[in-house]
Amino acid sequence: MDISFKIEKVNAFYNNTVALKDVSFDIPEKSVTAVIGPSGCGKSTFIRCLNRMNDLIPVFRLEGKIEYDGMDIYSEEIDVIDIRRQIGMVFQKPNPFPKSIYENTAYGVRIQGFNKKETLDNVVEASLKKAALWDEVKDRLHDSAFSLSGGQQQRLCIARALAVEPKVILFDEPCSALDPIATAKIEDLITVLKKDYTVVIVTHNMQQAARVSEFTGFFMLGELIEFDNTQKIFTAPSNKMTEDYITGRFG
């Protein structure tokens, strides 16, 4: 299996507070990698490093190297806009724009300069189908995105991310604001998406990590404690702390 992200000795800081300590591991391509850990362990910081979303925080600083597809994404020559186009992201809370369902899906394509109606129509339909939302919204594409339920809004956000044809999709606790049925739908979607995309998912729901992922990394206090096959992590973890966490002794 090819490597998608190569993370080498990454340290991250907010001002002088250390958020990530010496993290190194590889994320394989076209698979689902879960990142678990207790609250405040740095897993969100970590996933936001992968598409440089942390750049938006002025006090954030990163040391070490993150390679994506062989390029150092923190090097000077890299166009951050281009990186974010290739590495899409879905957030914890559904965050559709205050626009119609159609315009939400077409947004990323529009800002790339495609404005022909035919192109947009095709992209919108294809993306909504991939996100398993098409059948539910095809008759009301021009309604406000806020008229959708929470789970539908989250799938719309996935469709929006898919529309710009990324290679990677990062999920930052995508189900924490959803009910079990909506969660199940998103999880099904993730298992389908992994055929074509590299998926990284942050979750603090361990069952979810076990259900959808092939690889799991366990973070604690900014450090990567263990990274391995999901099955191995959940059945025979090599670290005592991992075992304590997944058996529910703390966290």
Add this chain to the structure above:
Amino acid sequence: MKNFIKTGEPFIWLTGGAVAISLIMIVAILLLIMKNGLGFFWPSDIALLTLKNNEKLLGQIVNREAIPQPGAEQGTILKYRIQLKMGNRDIYGLDFKWIDVEDIKGIDYPENALCLERREWGNMYGFVKELKIDGAVVSVADGNIRSALSSSVEKYGELHKRIVFVAKKEIGQINYDMERLRLKIRKLELEYGKENPAIKERIENISKEIEREKGLYEKKSLELEELYKKSREAVILMSTADGREKEIPVYNVVRAYMPNDMGYLKKTGIYISRLWEFVSDDPREANTEGGIFPAIFGTVMMVIIMSIAVVPLGVLAAIYLNEYARQGTLVKTVRIAVNNLAGVPSIVFGVFGIGFFIYFIGGAIDKLFFPEMLPAPTYGTGGILWASMTLALLTVPVVIVATEEGLSAAPREWREGSFALGATKFETIWKVILPSAAPGIMTGLILAMARAAGEVAPLMITGVVKLAPSLPLDWNYPFLHLERKFMHLGFHIYDVGFQSPNVEAAKPMVYTTTLLLIGVVVLLNIFAIFIRNRLRKKYVSSTF
């Protein structure tokens, strides 16, 4: 007692009471203005008063009040007096007279009392005796004088329209063209030197055009003279209550009616026609009569120009402050300064407007683009553009604050979502944040328009006049004349109410103009609110 306070019941009454008081005050203001303003157009009955000394007075009773008796003992019987609008200013010298009720022997409402609204000298009250055309009596009082009167008033009304058209539109146009040609010559002379042979031919051509315009002018003045002659041919012979006779040219009469002999329906007709005249006509008699259309037009146009200037300025400034500027002490200081700017007395802005816009920018524009007009200023004097700019400056804090509120109400998640899709900061602001702030911007604009429409002080020194010869928008190229002076409802109220030579007659005009000013502001606001609601529906809607 303590428990009673704890229940919160008195607090509810207190808060509700505050709302009720505010509402009552607003309604009271509106009612007062409406009562005083709208009644003005009603053709009330004409009373014939016979006093104890057998003097006879004719006119409309407009007021009745107790005579103040300073120092009188308590229990003294109150005495009353009434105010009579006698009109006939050309005969009596004054329109209004106070008469003690004690002195009146009898009040009568003769059916044939006639009210003539005239273009000059105000109303005339009296009895019609004869209608004469070219010296020959066409109709006498006991005949069919009523229909003869109304048809000839109508006929000469048409003539008046024609005269105004010829004098103002046609001759005005010729004058305008001649002035333009003269300036063309001057411009050429300024550019090339006076005796330069290179422009000789062109100047000759322009001179020929001027000659042609002069010919046109002669022709039109002849026509006008002809029309004026015609206007003098028909006269009404009127007699006043005390038996004096006077001839009034029919041409001078706007409206003639006998209110004592009219039913409600007919009176309503007169009422509507007077109301329509008020909103659609030019003023007469030093603004105390006629309409106020130029003031309505000026107010609306000024507010529109101000809106066009203030929205981009305020929105851009707010975007910089909220999105790009590094939040720190400096930005905080700027924000406080902007907020305080909204509290600066408006006359200060007026002074700034005259110093900066008119003398500095306007003067520079004149030197650069209108050298042929100098020393007469074009933009170097007050005008609708500078007044609007001054008001834009006055209201820009409101727009900035409202826009900033709208921008900061956009949650961080939208920004992150947009960035994650590969949008730049500019694209995020332009396509997501700004549209979501659009209703907030409109709210700012609504507040700004309400403030601007009611502001008078800064306008008085930046371009408002009590009587503007022409509207800032007409059929002469370039159609929009931003340098022109204009009339404004707020200033009109001040001018009519407090600068008028005939204060009594102007009093109702103050209220009607006020009512109209409120109406204009409300209409502009309704329009803006309508747009805001549409934007809200388009960009932001609730979760369910």
